[in-house]
Amino acid sequence: MSTTVDLNKLVVELRAKTGAGMMDCKKALTEASGDFEAALTILRKKGLSDAAKKSGRVTKEGVVSVSVQGASAAIVELNSETDFVARNPEFIRLADTLAEKYAKGELKTVDDAKDLVLPVFQKLGENMGLRRFERYTFQGQGGLFGYAHKTDPSTGAKQGAIIELSGSGITPELAKELLLQIVAAKPKYIKREEVPAAEIEKEKEIYRDMLLKEGKPEASIPKIIEGKINKLFYQQLCLLEQPSVRDNKTPISEILKKAGTGVCVARFARYQLGE
Numbered sequence: 001m002s003t004t005v006d007l008n009k010l011v012v013e014l015r016a017k018t019g020a021g022m023m024d025c026k027k028a029l030t031e032a033s034g035d036f037e038a039a040l041t042i043l044r045k046k047g048l049s050d051a052a053k054k055s056g057r058v059t060k061e062g063v064v065s066v067s068v069q070g071a072s073a074a075i076v077e078l079n080s081e082t083d084f085v086a087r088n089p090e091f092i093r094l095a096d097t098l099a100e101k102y103a104k105g106e107l108k109t110v111d112d113a114k115d116l117v118l119p120v121f122q123k124l125g126e127n128m129g130l131r132r133f134e135r136y137t138f139q140g141q142g143g144l145f146g147y148a149h150k151t152d153p154s155t156g157a158k159q160g161a162i163i164e165l166s167g168s169g170i171t172p173e174l175a176k177e178l179l180l181q182i183v184a185a186k187p188k189y190i191k192r193e194e195v196p197a198a199e200i201e202k203e204k205e206i207y208r209d210m211l212l213k214e215g216k217p218e219a220s221i222p223k224i225i226e227g228k229i230n231k232l233f234y235q236q237l238c239l240l241e242q243p244s245v246r247d248n249k250t251p252i253s254e255i256l257k258k259a260g261t262g263v264c265v266a267r268f269a270r271y272q273l274g275e
Contacts (some may be wrong), residue, residue, distance in 0.1 A: 028043050063158065
């Protein structure tokens with residue numbers, strides 16, 4: 001290699017041929033003393049020759065994993081291109097490992113997962129990546145709990161949730177019931193006071209248009225809308241107002257009241273694959 005210009009040109013050519021990253025191409029050429037074919041072989045041995053090309057493919061499958069580690073909990077969504085890979089035990093183990101490491105605080109950003117994802121990516125020959133994660137840390141009276149819903153024990157979960165509960169009288173059974181509720185009923189908020197005013201107004205406008213089309217008297221519409229907002233809208237969106245999926249009638253707020261002194265849901269995070 002005679003000049004820096006020659007090296008840069010070869011780096012560009014090697015990247016175009018292999019799809020590997022610029023720095024990986026430069027390192028390979030340096031290791032090969034400028035020999036293009038030798039550098040290509042180095043990249044192939046490292047499994048990097050097709051990595052960048054594969055990384056452009058869409059990841060729409062995957063799994064959701066949760067982990068609780070003492071006073072910390074995490075939930076992650078790891079994506080793959082196909083359901084075939086999403087069912088692979090190594091892929092599922094990777095998701096579980098990532099959830100555990102985020103819960104422990106060993107990983108702090110989405111980018112931190114790359115070094116763990118890349119070797120599995122190269123081995124399974126399919127684009128994959130960590131889409132998102134949420135981490136909770138707890139201090140005080142109560143605890144953190146997690147649940148990942150599996151329809152088949154041998155495969156990964158497609159839905160999951162973590163929850164922080166505070167107060168006394170909290171049991172694993174109560175936490176499990178609340179987590180099942182969150183996963184199944186898909187609340188967005190804990191209570192109605194958390195719902196943004198703009199979201200409420202938008203819903204009222206939808207109800208108003210529907211009622212006008214039904215021919216309801218203009219004077220009666222405001223009262224009907226309030227009834228729908230209270231009975232339908234808040235019940236759908238707010239965890240405390242939802243009827244329990246266990247009996248479809250007992251509000252979650254009542255279940256918490258019976259659970260113990262000052263038991264309340266501090267926060268929760270719910271993931272569903274692709275949402």
